């Protein structure tokens with residue numbers, strides 16, 4: 001299986017399966033002399049870790065990351081720093097229960113990757129989905145922690161804004177609420193309502209989808225590139241590469257089709273410091289594939305978890321029709337743990353965008369320009 005690498009100058013290659021001994025990655029292209037400890041990455045992994053509330057899978061994985069290479073103590077400060085060489089990261093899998101999957105070994109879960117992996121490779125790792133399991137996303141989160149250190153002026157955060165049909169009230173948006181509930185929800189009222197909704201879904205053995213919103217503040221104007229390297233196309237591709245993602249929007253997204261040109265215009269003025277100022281951000285911080293200096297805003301939708309207890313019609317690998325129920329431990333709504341994963345993908349895209357911008361342009365031109 002190819003295509004395990006993501007990024008251009010800041011590159012991530014992941015390896016490992018859900019029920020193998022470990023998962024890991026190699027991060028290539030990280031600049032030298034950046035202070036880096038495993039604890040710096042662990043904070044993000046702890047947000048994604050399973051089994052933290054009744055609303056996520058009960059698989060118990062401590063997800064303790066080890067840094068295997070690419071760092072050493074700085075002779076001056078004694079602090080552990082990156083050396084500019086490839087950084088190897090490893091997380092042991094400790095709570096595999098392959099026997100949970102015995103019943104579906106030869107059967108295809110509707111909505112999962114079972115049929116397509118078999119159709120393509122003639123073999124599939126049925127134990128927890130193997131490589132198609134979102135276990136792989138732990139390495140994206142760890143690598144995203146390194147990416148954040150490459151762009152320290154950028155603040156990246158994410159929130160769950162919809163579970164099933166239930167949207168937050170955007171008037172209630174409070175970033176400080178995100179860490180106060182098990183959903184990463186910025187609306188305390190919605191979080192209370194979601195609790196009851198998701199309990200019903202979970203107890204009935206069903207599942208539901210969700211929408212996650214991401215924001216990056218502090219990205220200067222100029223990152224990204226036109227045409228095939230558009231920052232928005234790279235971000236959309238990065239988010240779409242996540243398991244269960246079925247929709248991505250940047251800025252106004254699908255709703256921009258409903259706006260007139262006047263409504264959608266992010267009007268420009270000059271601020272008190274003589275810099276460009278926008279009256280709104282329908283563009284989501286990207287124009288012509290290049291960052292505008294406004295917050296970058298993206299949303300992505302995840303589908304309902306396909307592993308459900310309710311019997312569904314399916315087929316097996318020997319050409320028979322079957323009825324399938326998926327036991328084992330699953331997230332009733334994968335959107336919750338997708339929040340830190342989405343943040344990591346945004347960090348990876350932006351770190352790569354920053355290094356490429358620096359590679360081609362060096363220091364950005366000083367704006368406004370002097371008139372000749």
Ligand SMILES: Cc1cc2nc3c(=O)[nH]c(=O)nc-3n(C[C@H](O)[C@H](O)[C@H](O)COP(=O)(O)O)c2cc1C
Pocket residue numbers: 057111112113129132133134137242243244245305306307329330331334337338341
């Ligand atoms: C954080 C996260 C956790 C997930 N957990 C599960 C799970 O417990 N059970 C499941 O069937 N799918 C889960 N998924 C989704 C599957 O990995 C995904 O649907 C499957 O690989 C098929 O790929 P596709 O949905 O991208 O087409 C999860 C996805 C994410 C992002």
